[in-house]
Amino acid sequence: MKTIPLIQFGLGGVGRAVVQRVLASRDDFEWRYGLQLIYVAISDSRSAAIEPDGFSHAQLLTMLEAKAAGQSLADTEFGYARGELTDIIDVAGMDDAIVIDVTATEETTDALLLALRRGYGAALANKKPLAGPMEAFRALTGSGRLRYESTVGAGTPVIAMLRQAIIASHDPVQRIEGCFSGTLGFLTTGLEEGRSFSELVTEARALGFTEPDPRDDLGGMDVARKALILARTLGWPLELTNIPVEPLFPPELAEGSVDDFMAALPQLDEDYRQKVAAARAQDKTLRYVATLAEGQASVRLQEVPVASALGQLRGSDNLAAFHTEVYNQTPLVLQGRGAGVHGTAAGVLADIVALADK
Ligand SMILES: NC(=O)c1ccc[n+]([C@@H]2O[C@H](COP(=O)([O-])OP(=O)(O)OC[C@H]3O[C@@H](n4cnc5c(N)ncnc54)[C@H](OP(=O)(O)O)[C@@H]3O)[C@@H](O)[C@H]2O)c1
Known part of the structure; x- marks a missing residue:
């Protein structure tokens, strides 16, 4: 023993x-x-x-x-x-x-x-x-x-998949795309279902899906850290400051108390409604996506085809799609629960x- x-x-x-x-x-x-x-x-x-x-x-x-x-x-x-x-x-x-x-x-x-x-x-x-x-x-x-x-x-074995199926097989990575936030998955799925941004953030906070200050999740830094860890695992020598991060709220709402932020959220509802409608007109939907390609990483709200793996993702599940030399026609996709102790x-x-x- x-x-x-x-x-x-x-x-x-x-x-x-x-x-x-x-x-x-x-x-x-x-x-x-x-x-x-x-x-x-x-x-x-x-x-x-x-x-x-x-x-x-x-x-x-x-x-x-x-x-x-x-x-x-x-x-x-x-x-x-x-x-x-x-x-x-x-x-x-x-x-x-x-x-x-x-x-x-x-x-x-x-x-x-x-x-x-x-x-x-x-x-x-x-x-x-x-x-x-x-x-x-x-x-x-x-x-x-x-x-x-x-x-x-x-816990969904994204790192293990990257190491064993891709790095250890010397399969060059062309692009990795992923949704790595259960909280932001909950929000973007809710937007797609026609709910308002302010209502979704309020509910996510009440359910304990967000940090006490929801800006810690909506700001995208947690997803940026995950993208950084994936990039570094690939051997890309990036720093967090090299990763462009697009928060889900405008800069003027970054300051002020949590109560002020929550009270101001309905101002963003119409903008998100329009973004959802514009995406839907092209058979697309919104997802908060980390993208790694050509030694760089970025994190932002993106329109993705409804029929794609990212577009089909629901709720707080996470997904990583690996586009490589071997998996060049169809990406290698891993999906599973993306939050929870x-x-x-x-x-x-x-x-x-x-x-x-x-
Ligand atoms: N929750 C999830 O679904 C999830 C998913 C993926 C990854 N994670 C990661 O897992 C980690 C833990 O998450 P959690 O939800 O368990 O957080 P949490 O409930 O806030 O627990 C953090 C724990 O760390 C302790 N701690 C804080 N500073 C410390 C220090 N300097 N030295 C020793 N202990 C210290 C805290 O001590 P006190 O008890 O004294 O405050 C607390 O026990 C985080 O990094 C989080 O990002 C969480």
Whole structure:
């Protein structure tokens, strides 16, 4: 039996789903892979809990309950107010560990680099460390011991497809097009169905599909980070600033409070109604598309043929269409759920298993 110690940063929605999935997989992974995954350290934004022998099932459930109730790990009997994340790597230090980054901050970068220097593996759903300077991306991914499937497509294996079906087969990429935002998929499908932009944004926010400030989703930067990660995976040395990003709201609405923004949304309804009608007149529909071609990437609202794979996409599903030398007539298309903590956690767990197998 191979025992792999896990060190996890982040115990929010995705982090809790990862812990639940690790616990649920235990019997299966023991007989299937001879693999035992134990949690030796967990950290949230302010606190940490460390147990070099591995936390028990019951202890982990207590932590999950506390975090789901909005508490800090320091509020449990296992937690303490933490210092630097790098200290956690030091304290928990042991061979063959895997660090799981399910935070939403670039602050984890130094701890990830330290872990990689120690020979640990790392599995990320957090895009931010990979969307900083290209130099940091190279330092993080150079060893091949950092995997990041869930950063694009929320667990739908877009990165695995790109690596295995295209990069490893030396199949030159002509173009990649994709819808990589569940939230913006929900909006564009709703527009196509004749609903107003303001009503859709209000509903998406109420359902928790958007960040508390919906401009964080409507601004397109999250999709731009995903396009950047795909481009860098292809070996294109782009920076985030090289990617033109078209927000779904005009610059004058970028300032001001969330309440002001929500109140101003109906001003945009007529413009979107006209855009939808203009697209429909040509058998097209609107999608928020990331395009990668000839070493460049862009992110914008686009008219796509209704009959195309992107045009047929519904709701929050994500889709990547790879146009390559081999797939030149019909693109290689991958589609699946593009949001949600369980799909994201599934991608993280698959990365952990792949790292444990090395
Ligand atoms: N939700 C999805 O459907 C989805 C899909 C794909 C990818 N992702 C990515 O997955 C990541 C996690 O998403 P989420 O929805 O779980 O976010 P979340 O609920 O906001 O959870 C973030 C967690 O990170 C912790 N954290 C923040 N700063 C930290 C720091 N400096 N050190 C250690 N922990 C820190 C937070 O601590 P506190 O608990 O103390 O606040 C919290 O536990 C994000 O990067 C997101 O983009 C999410």
